[in-house]
Amino acid sequence: MRNQALITGAASGLGLEFCRLLAADSYDLVMVDKHGDGLEQAAKSIQDAYGAGIKIIEKDLGLNRAAEELFAEVNLYEFDILINSAGFGLFGFFAETDWQFEESMLHLHVLNLTHLCKLVVQKMIHRGSGRIMNVSSLAAFQPGPLMNVYYASKAYIHYFSEALANEVKGTGVTVTVLLPGLFNTNFASTAASYSGSSEKKEKIVTTTVEEVARTAMKGMMKGRIRIIPGFSNKLLSLAPRFLPRNLVLSSLRRIQERIRKE
Structure with missing residues (x-):
């Protein structure tokens, strides 16, 4: 029997690249x-290239109880x-953004991610093997004005994942948190569309999605437990520990305001 992997955000970007790498390594996939x-389209391209068994599930994990509904299908x-x-x-x-997007973000990044981990890790522990990877961000290392809820939710993913990794030691299950910097996906344009701004080009891109995915998978x-792809990103992750918090906040705000205007 072939190994099986469940990947969310599988239609594009990092999730799609993970699907390609796993299919090339003889995994069957559930793409969500x-x-x-x-x-x-993504599933067809992977199936044609690698012959993987693929189940696709169209599910918005930004909705209440979506993880429970997804798990019932698999x-x-x-x-x-x-x-x-x-x-x-x-x-x-924060005072100006639409709450429905922040609520969706919290369901996606926090509630449903956590619930899906609980549902899957219980079966993995019972079996005595399994790997979980949660995608956070360099944003997890500091507060982020003008992306307030995003930064806070990524910090949650970071610390939840590291704590869970500690809890499952000795069970045969591992938990990894990926903390990438910016790379070449449609993230910036998506963020812009949710905020009602015009589409933006991505800023300060330090690596490619393929490089991030390969590093993370390895x-x-x-x-x-923790993966920060790229030497420059490792340095950036250390900066908030040693710089005054007010300096970090004011610098981030200036950067975000500049990006928002362009």
Whole structure:
């Protein structure tokens, strides 16, 4: 029987690249995304290239109880790998942004991610093997004016994942948190569309999605708890520890305001 992997955010970006790498490594996939058309196209391209068995599920994990509904569809699967890659950003002042997007973000990044981890990790522990990877961000290391809820939710993913990794030691299950910087996906344009701003080009892109995915996959397979791809990103992750908090906040605000205007 082939190994099985569940990937959220699978229609594009990092999630899609994880699907390609896993299919190339002889995994069968359950690909989850809210964008059904893109999901079908992505699945077909992977199936044609690698011959993987693929189940696609169109599901918006930004909705209440979505993780429970998703798990009901795949309860008979024995997943060797779970990758929570789905996510989106939102630019703007908290007092001005639309609550429905922040509520969706919290369901996606916090509630449903946590619930899906609980549902899957219980079966993995019972079986004595499995790997979970949750995608956070360099944003997890500091507060982020004009992307307030996004930064806070990514910090949650970071610390939840590290604590869970500690709890499952000795069970045969590993938990990895990926903390990438900016890379070449449609993240910035998505964040802009949610905030009502014009589409933006991505800023300060330090690496490619392929490089991030390869680094993350290699680290997860080794059982690493925390992965920060790229030397410059490792340095950036240290800056908030040593710089005055007010300086970090004011610098981030200036950067975000500049991006928002362009």
